[in-house]
Amino acid sequence: MTDRKCAGCGKIKNRDEMIRITKDFSTGDVFVNNDSKKFGRSVYLCYNKMCIENAFKKNKINKVLKAPIPEELKGKLINEF
Numbered sequence: 001m002t003d004r005k006c007a008g009c010g011k012i013k014n015r016d017e018m019i020r021i022t023k024d025f026s027t028g029d030v031f032v033n034n035d036s037k038k039f040g041r042s043v044y045l046c047y048n049k050m051c052i053e054n055a056f057k058k059n060k061i062n063k064v065l066k067a068p069i070p071e072e073l074k075g076k077l078i079n080e081f
Helices: 051-059 060-065 072-081
Strands: 003-005 012-014 017-026 030-032 038-046
Touching: 012 051, 017 060, 017 072, 030 072, 038 051, 038 060, 051 072
Parallel strands: none
Antiparallel strands: 003 012, 017 030, 017 038
16 A cells, blocks of 8 residues: 555554545545545544644644644544544
């Protein structure tokens, strides 16, 4: 498969080993894309609490997706992963 870079730590891993957050192409909604069936601009994170917190703290997800990130998404990511 193809490798992707984590927005939190910068490590390169297989994209199947990472969390994919996508901004939907047609609606502009931001969501966790578990099955990769939706298309749009995406950012990847390790399954690691520190990576998730670093990406939100430095606004890296906002910059990559070019969209505001819902606050409940951050809580969901930290609690779920």
